[in-house]
Amino acid sequence: MANMSTPASDVPSALRENLSRFRELRNLTQSELGKRAGFAAASISHFETGQRVPSVESLVKLADALEVSVDALIGRQPAEAGSHVDPIFLRASRASAEKLDAVRRVTAALLGEDIKR
CATH class of the missing domain: 1.10.260.40 (lambda repressor-like DNA-binding domains)
Structure with a gap:
């Protein structure tokens, strides 16, 4: 290398x-x-x-x-x-617990996956 x-x-x-x-x-x-x-x-x-x-x-x-x-x-x-790391993910990682949970739900819905905590 x-x-x-x-x-x-x-x-x-x-x-x-x-x-x-x-x-x-x-x-x-x-x-x-x-x-x-x-x-x-x-x-x-x-x-x-x-x-x-x-x-x-x-x-x-x-x-x-x-x-x-x-x-x-x-x-x-x-x-x-x-x-x-996409800047949107950096901002999401600094969000409140409530907003972060909403991001997880939206991501799961978009990806068609069940994201467990």
Whole structure:
């Protein structure tokens, strides 16, 4: 199997691209991601444009907020590794128990399956 990791010299560009891509996949604004990770929207903008490079601690916060690994965020995993989950499922997973139950019922009806809890 080929090595899919990003060379260290390419990490800043991979980080910029992945940060923006993962944020957009989750339908988050820079401000929303900033709130989740504990940063101002301007900081997220600076990270995405390469004006600033986040510290290791900041990378962990960003990865946690985006629900991806740090490796996926900096490009040390294949591009698909952190993006295979449809954003609608991410939003559904954060829904209230009542809404999540409704999602399960609709999914079961669409798939013609009995989904047990």
